[in-house]
Amino acid sequence: MNTALITGANKSIGLETARQLLQQGYRVYLGSRSLENGQQAVECLKAEGLNQVEAIQIDVSNSDSVNAARAALGEKIESLDALINNAGISGGRPQSALEASIEQYRMVFETNLFGVVRVTQAFIDLLRKAPEPRIVNVSSSQGSLTLAADPHNQYYHHKGAVYQPSKSALNMYTIALAYELRDTPIKVNAVDPGFVATDFNNHRGTGTVQEAGARIARYALIGADGPTGQFFSEEYNPETGAVPW
Numbered sequence: 416m417n418t419a420l421i422t423g424a425n426k427s428i429g430l431e432t433a434r435q436l437l438q439q440g441y442r443v444y445l446g447s448r449s450l451e452n453g454q455q456a457v458e459c460l461k462a463e464g465l466n467q468v469e470a471i472q473i474d475v476s477n478s479d480s481v482n483a484a485r486a487a488l489g490e491k492i493e494s495l496d497a498l499i500n501n502a503g504i505s506g507g508r509p510q511s512a513l514e515a516s517i518e519q520y521r522m523v524f525e526t527n528l529f530g531v532v533r534v535t536q537a538f539i540d541l542l543r544k545a546p547e548p549r550i551v552n553v554s555s556s557q558g559s560l561t562l563a564a565d566p567h568n569q570y571y572h573h574k575g576a577v578y579q580p581s582k583s584a585l586n587m588y589t590i591a592l593a594y595e596l597r598d599t600p601i602k603v604n605a606v607d608p609g610f611v612a613t614d615f616n617n618h619r620g621t622g623t624v625q626e627a628g629a630r631i632a633r634y635a636l637i638g639a640d641g642p643t644g645q646f647f648s649e650e651y652n653p654e655t656g657a658v659p660w
């Protein structure tokens with residue numbers, strides 16, 4: 416049975432991605448920084464008849480927590496088929512390029528970039544043991560430098576001077592990671608789930624978690640002929656998902 420680890424999966428987009436991978440027959444390790452919240456999410460999924468799911472405590476901003484999660488998962492499985500780096504924070508508002516504190520930048524980068532680096536490096540050995548491993552970095556079209564600089568972009572005036580650089584950096588990390596893994600079967604892509612109604616944006620998003628989960632799961636499920644080192648946003652481009660970096 417294929418296995419997946421999803422960070423920040425106790426609610427919202429991460430939980431829905433877990434649901435959709437379970438529906439595809441995966442065994443899902445549902446990452447949650449609060450084990451209690453993770454276990455509650457597991458109970459919800461089990462109540463829907465999705466039983467191949469287990470909560471795992473993982474705070475991506477904490478190396479000890481990530482290493483403990485790696486040790487715990489290593490006791491249960493010998494290989495990991497999919498890693499979904501979903502956990503992320505917005506950093507709150509306002510986010511002024513002139514006034515945001517370095518502390519605010521550190522906090523957001525700690526989760527949105529360093530968290531992904533930490534988790535990827537900790538679990539890469541388990542991924543390497545799977546036949547067709549996939550890494551999905553949950554990014555945002557808000558991290559697109561091209562779109563952010565385009566006055567015609569519908570979100571041009573929605574500037575988040577802390578969050579947006581964290582996702583741009585995540586995109587570049589995705590490129591670097593895919594390049595280093597180019598001679599392996601591992602495929603790694605950055606995926607924008609779209610502007611989705613969740614706690615993240617006080618439910619101001621216009622899309623649903625179901626759409627977002629499907630967009631992410633698609634790149635966890637791509638075949639050997641699928642892309643790697645690419646950035647996709649179906650919200651931006653419903654036909655191909657292609658979105659400028």
Ligand SMILES: NC(=O)c1ccc[n+]([C@@H]2O[C@H](COP(=O)([O-])OP(=O)(O)OC[C@H]3O[C@@H](n4cnc5c(N)ncnc54)[C@H](OP(=O)(O)O)[C@@H]3O)[C@@H](O)[C@H]2O)c1
Binds near residue numbers: 447474
């Ligand atoms: N919603 C959107 O419109 C949108 C658009 C583009 C991209 N995204 C991206 O999609 C991802 C999920 O967003 P969402 O809308 O589902 O957000 P959400 O409702 O705020 O959920 C975020 C999840 O990440 C977890 N998390 C936060 N910091 C963590 C940490 N240090 N360690 C482990 N887990 C942590 C949260 O756990 P707790 O429950 O413990 O807080 C929660 O499970 C994020 O990467 C976000 O940047 C969202």
